[in-house]
Amino acid sequence: MACLLNSGRLKPCKDAVGGVRSLYFVNYDVIKDVTYDTDGETILSINQNLPAPSVVLFRYDIRSNAELTQNITSSKENGTTFFEQVLTVEFTGLTKEDNEEIKRMIYSTPYVFVEDFRNNIMLVGLENGVDVTEGNSATGKEMGDFNGYNITLTSKETAFANFFPDFDAWIASGIAYIGGYRNSTLFRDRVLVDGGIVESLECVVQE
């Protein structure tokens, strides 16, 4: 394995912004494998275990209430390195539906696509999935206090979370794109384009 450095880094323009815009959860058994660009950091394509329409992404609109931190643990003595990908998320608002869905999140080991405010998409937990390792729900004391869920999702991986620039193209291949029980964007769009009527969208995919 090449362990030698091969490039430097210029100071970039001051155009960076922090924060996470959205998270897209997908069940663990969905992804079969991925193909990488020659840099080994960029995912070119995702091979699924299911045909595209059966792959469902559950979108959570976050708007800054999340952070992806990747902690590097490298041991000179043991000659090992791993990357702990830690995703901390605040879901505002307590609901019985959220209780149920977050409980499922805790019980499962999903993958998470993280979209930041620079439109980067990174796949967290590619090798091992992510686990909810900490969390709580809180009502808050005062009217202005936080009311919702604090969740920490963690995965130990052999690399940083890979970038996936062709995420939109992957979605366009027919991936079902459902914003949890609240919003079924593609489903609703398909119905409306077909001249249909959508009622009780919150009832779709609440199970």
Next chain:
Amino acid sequence: MSVKFQYTPSAYKAGKTYTAIPNVDAADLSISRASSATRINEDGLIEVMGDNVPRMDYTDGGCPVLLAEQQAENLIEYSNSPTSPNWENNGTATVTLDTDISPDGSVNASTVSGATGVSFRTNNINVNLSGFNNNDDVCSSVWLKSKGATNVRLIQRSDDGNLVFQDFNITNDWARYYTTRNVGLFTNTQFLIGGSDGDFLFYEAQTEIGIKPSSNIPTNGATAIRLSDDSIQTGDISQYIDSSNFTLEFTAKFSYLNDYISVSNGDGANSVRIFGETNTVFRANYLSNNVNNNESFITVLSVFDWHDFKLVFSNNVLDLFVDGVAATTNILNTEPRNFTFSQLSLSTPPFGSFRGQIKSIKIS
């Protein structure tokens, strides 16, 4: 196993109701009904749906169910106009039309006054109905709401005076009440509303053949027929069904025996299916080339209640679970399977369509 197909009643247009997973046309459920029909909509109001429009029904509140009914005819020619021909006011009973808001949200409920007293035969509103066959079960229903009254009696009787009646406590909320009678050797019945202790509101009376009332069939001058909901099935979804190993789960309420829900190759001769066999027994079959390879059956209190069904098909063996309880499975034959499961159907040729209510269907 991942969910490969999931239908939840939500979206529709004439001729189809949409499936979210997979989000493709082939997974949508077709439906046909060559007449209008009514449902309870999201606002809790009775709404008329056009020909072939599937009905997302909110009768029980919460998420809707897909409502599928058999053909029925309202034999009352003026269902919401109890001062019209065929209707009769007896004794002190009077009717004032269009006084209050009805269950359809319009001001078209009528006030009935004076239909009071123990002698309901004297003070009542009634309608005469005929043309039944001997021993038909006849169900008469009406929406009522108190306008001072606390109780109402619904009666059906024949020419010979043979009658059935039921007393109901009515409230300030609209509710539908009904009484059912077997006409026996007669071919007629009279539906009477009386025996009250005050004024009450009247909306949409219906008399039909059957034990329980079906969805409202409005009439205005002639009897009206609501045709059956038929051909409820997907297109080719074979790519979303592992024909060797799949699980079909659904929550449903059957209205009739021998109505099938199945996964098949589009042919009833090759299918995994379930139906109510008797009032208390569900039976599931795995048919291959019309040979009954497996059967699985379970006894429940009533097949006409809501139940959660799970049919697990694996290695040519079908296991059934109802409300989480495993059924008894018998392996009868080992006819080789040489087909691909390709279709979910709420009917199995040559049998009739499923009639009842569906909350969700899932294949994994």
